[in-house]
Amino acid sequence: MQAWVIGNWKQNPATSDDVDVLLNDLCAAISDIEQVSKDSSARCQLMIAPSLVHLAAVSSRLKATSVLCAGQDVSAHSASTGAYTGECSAQQVVDAGATWTILGHSERRQYHQESNDTLLQKMTHALTQGLGVVFCIGETQAQYDGNQTLTVIDNQLAVVKAFIAEQPELIDSLPTCLIIAYEPVWAIGTGKVPTVTEVSATHQHIKQTLAGFADSLSTMTVLYGGSVNANNANSFAADPMIDGALVGGASLKADSFLTIATAFSQASI
Ligand code: 13P
Numbered sequence: 001m002q003a004w005v006i007g008n009w010k011q012n013p014a015t016s017d018d019v020d021v022l023l024n025d026l027c028a029a030i031s032d033i034e035q036v037s038k039d040s041s042a043r044c045q046l047m048i049a050p051s052l053v054h055l056a057a058v059s060s061r062l063k064a065t066s067v068l069c070a071g072q073d074v075s076a077h078s079a080s081t082g083a084y085t086g087e088c089s090a091q092q093v094v095d096a097g098a099t100w101t102i103l104g105h106s107e108r109r110q111y112h113q114e115s116n117d118t119l120l121q122k123m124t125h126a127l128t129q130g131l132g133v134v135f136c137i138g139e140t141q142a143q144y145d146g147n148q149t150l151t152v153i154d155n156q157l158a159v160v161k162a163f164i165a166e167q168p169e170l171i172d173s174l175p176t177c178l179i180i181a182y183e184p185v186w187a188i189g190t191g192k193v194p195t196v197t198e199v200s201a202t203h204q205h206i207k208q209t210l211a212g213f214a215d216s217l218s219t220m221t222v223l224y225g226g227s228v229n230a231n232n233a234n235s236f237a238a239d240p241m242i243d244g245a246l247v248g249g250a251s252l253k254a255d256s257f258l259t260i261a262t263a264f265s266q267a268s269i
Contacts, residue, residue, distance in 0.1 A: 002043040003237070003264035004179060004223055004244035006134060007251025008072065008102060009050045019054050023061050025254030030065050044244070044265035048251070049102050049134075052088050059097025070100035070134065073108060076118045079125035090122075090129035100132040102246075104156070106185045119159045120166075127163075127170060132177040134246065135160070136225070137206075141186035150205055153182070157206070161213050172216045179221045180206055181246040187226025189248060196235050196242075199224050203241040230259035237267035 013019050030046065049070040050058040059069035075087035082089075093101055103126065104119045114122075119135075126133050137156040139149045160178070164171055182202055187193050194202075203222045211218035224236055225246030236242050244264050250256040 001219075001221075001243060001268065002045055003268040004045045004047065004221060005257070005261040005264050006047040006049065006070065006102075006181075006223065006244070006246045007257055008105070008225075008246055008248050009048065009054075009251060010072070010107070010248060011051055012252055016054065016057065019050065019058065022252065022254065023058065026067075026257065027061070027065065029254040029258040030067055043268050044261055046261055047100060047134075049100075052093070052096070055093070055096040055098060063097070068100060069098045070102055071096075071098045071131070072102050072105070074101050074103070074122050074126050074131070076121040076125070079129050090125040090131050093126075094129055094131055098131065100134060100179075101126050102134045102136060102181075104159070105136045106138055106183060106188060110185075116156070116159050116162070120162050123159060123163050124166065127167075127177060132179070134179045134181050134223075136181045136183050136246070138183040138185055138187075138226070144184060144186055149184075149202060153202065153206060154209060157209055160210065160217075164213055171214045174214075174217060175219045175221070179223060180210070181223040181225050182206060183225035183246060189227065191227050193227050193232060196239050199236065200239045200241040203243075207241070228260060230256040233260040233263035234267075237263040 013022060047068040047070050049072050062069055071093035074090040074093055075084055077084045078089055080089050080091040103122050108114050123133055137153050139152040143152050184194055206222050210220045221243045223244045223246050224242050228245040228247050229250045245260055247260055
């Protein structure tokens, strides 16, 4: 199965000059990865999700590479245009050069109170505008401590179930345009990670739940995110239930991003 390693740059870097420096390093690193992939027949799709203000520049720069570009969010209000100050639509994200978008990141759920209803609207706008969706789910520390992980995840995956109910004609295309990213909130930016066994069991639950929604969803890609770094990537990559990584902090340095990508690239041979 093809692995995916996605860099979520969040609200970084601070300036266009800093973006250029990171892109210079990345493009050099990426040509190394592409060499590794060619040599080993490994398959690892890379993707970068810069801030919206940097999206057009980053996508234009990455056009010459195999690396895809993603937004970090789209407007729930309209798929195209409208009087929604401060918002950016799925159509505009596509126009800026992205082919995917992250949705439902825990930081958006936390700071913008994104509900399942809101996320269903965003998912519908993104997918109907031809944007693939990296849909983030995961439990908080308190929910983890209370053994509620699977209940929380089931509730968050209800968005996918509702989407299928509304757009049944799109079910068969979902494995190629919807990726689930399991990101325990307590592991994001903390250096704390669940064990690979825990992640593997949770991914198995996610895959079984999706397959229960529709037979065609039995091949969905499920990524792990939360303090993935150059040192622990190999252990996650070695587990067949973990199809790749959504990387925050470690994606802001080309060398650590390269190391993570190489780990998944080699594990997918
Ligand atoms: P870190 O890799 O910095 O923990 O962030 C993970 C994340 O939130 C990616 O979306």
